[in-house]
Amino acid sequence: MYAACVKQMVAIHETIATNRLQFAMHITQVCEELTTVHKDTDRSRKQLKDASERYERALRDSESALDKAKAKQEATSDAWDKARQALRTDLPRGAASPPTGPTGLSALFAKPPEKEEEAARHRAARANDAYQTQLAATLALRNEFQRSQLPSLVHGLKEVNDECDVALQFHLANYVRVPIYKQDTDGPDAQGTDLANVSWNPDDYASDIHTLASAIKLFLRSLPDSVLPRSLARQLLQAARMPDARVQLLTLHDLINGLPEPNYCTLRAVIQHLDRVALRAARNQMHVHNLSIVFGPTLMHGGAVAVAQTHETANEMHLQCRVVEVVLSNCRIIFEPDEA
Template sequence: MQDERDSQQLPPWNTYLYGLQQEAPKPFCVACQREVPNKPEFYGNEFHGNVSRSGADSLLVEDGCYLVRKSERAPDAFTLAIRFNEETKNFKLYYDGQHFVGEKRFDTVYDLVADGLIHFYIELRAADYIKQLSSESTYAESPYMAYNQCRLRHDKTLRVRGAGTNRRHGVSPNSDSAANDSSGTADGLNSTPENDEPEQDVDWTKYEKPHVFKVQNFNGLNWCELCANFMWGLIAQGVKCQDCGVQTHKKCSEKMPNECMPNMKYIKRLYGVDLTTVSKANKQTLPSVVERCVKEIEKRGLDTEGLYRLAGFHDDVEAIRVAFDKDGENTDISQTKYEDVNTICSALKLYFRLLPIPLITFDIYKPLLDIIKKDNMAEEETVKQMKDVMARLPPAHFHTLKYLTAHLVRLTEHKAKNMMSAENLSIVFAPTLMRPLETNPIVSLMAAKFEQKVIEFILNHQRDIFGR
């Protein structure tokens, strides 16, 4: 991604903090000149044993000098003494396979001191500057925004070129083949009607998604993509979004808006990944797992008894998961590869179970249960209220739920043979598609019947809730 960004017109990187890091004092170990009995094996000649604070202070004469001594207050503890700005700083020093005084862990005491000196120096010389970084940096002028604007223009160009056309299937949404309801023909029963697929003319910029930041150890020189300033230190210099790769200071990351533009080279899998993330990364309104599995199930016919109720062979289901994670929409799930259609059904259910945010999101879980609990409400009003709640779903969740439920409705049209009525399917899919944010076994057990009623009602009124 960095190569792509280099080709854009980016604001200049600010090297002020980099210059300060270069000026910071370098570590200098004050070696102990005597044998120290019972010296811990994880320390070298920086360990001085029983040395008082004043004794350490007399040994550390220049900025950057350091030593390790036994703590005077805790007999089994150790103290790191560092000279900086003409005073000695003392820190409790720990070891658990690596050396640390705070959250950061280092292979050597030397590296720990080097990192500390950099932070001491920059905080001394640039405290006010650092404090103002996130407040003074203008998001609209950031390198991140400059790059994203280029990507947004590119995506909108693709939308204009493909407007009015289902690009994946080459079918206009207004054509006769898209408008016809093929559920009344034998061929139509074994294929997915075009009008159940969302149009591909989608503005992906409206798929709001927060960044997923994680503390990162950066190699070499790195700059914050929000404020354009150097990310100082030797390790854990900042954070990096696990979905799009943007890197910033930890403080700057708190200012980032929810417009992450994921890239599959960072995500690298489909199962267990947020639905909006996958949709934005692949520029598809439907995850390939869902579309491929649904079409394969309907291609083989919908008359198989116990569809979605009977489990497929576990090893084959796991093989399908691994294959989709690796090959995406190129995954082979044909009958010659997996003879039992129940294996495909189980793989699809597994996809929904592993979503970190369920298809029916946490936000609308309680409102849906509240609606279905109103026994005295007219059916038309229940449909209206459910439709209003469904409109609150993120676009990726809305399109996928509409597509899946349309598929399940087609299954119910064959219930005389497959024995899967709307009630039976709701029992199977309720715990797969919806769950509360906080799980309490007793509460979950009491809510289960209402979850099933929600799914059954959706299947019985699918077109009224989602439209054609």
């Protein structure tokens, strides 16, 4: 009896040690995954910050050029006014009063007042045209920044924050896993608990659908290259700009059906699932457009190498969403009938 108790105690301690080791390994894994989340979030935040700084710098440069054009326009206008004034005060030939213009040797090389006025008028006209052109460009750039780029940047920052928040919830849910003693009426314990049978209970940390969706997005964004590879990024973005919907669909159909087999199968599985989600949009409010906003940058992120080479702009993110929206809206056409 004593030997059996000692044996059971040793087994319990071995189980406790094993569970503690598993818990330590799990904590290490959670730490590594949280580090990855931090790096991805910081990278996305820096991309948006760099894009914002580029837009603001371009706007400042345009406004500075506008100020210079305005100063030049005012200077040439003043010069033209002076030339016109000189032309009006210049006496006609045969007048008794002495001339007021340059005298001596300089008078030989001086332009007639008419030519001076004409040259000043042309300079003023060119300066005014340049000012009007720069003014229109600055106003267009300012309107684009305030109405399109700035809202897109804010929306992108909110998406990054939401994705980070859901990822943290997912990993913290994994962190709070605790050993749960299974109930076993056949065990040696008088209360029906087999203390040697200790395991993790997944029901205690079950995640909701938002956490699962974030985990899928995090996995797709962690791939070395995106599902829609960066080698086709330029062609895909060009297709998104096409005004003709039919040509756009045919172009995307050819590009997608030319993907490598792993990329094609993964994209098909994701799009088909999103199509089923969109069919229930009346209940879940996830229409095709909303799904494309969520999964566009995920399916076309381009990997860490692309991020190091080029910065994603808000306009590119919009085109990425457009690509996914067209593919999702026409998934039964783009993919083979027996696959859709």
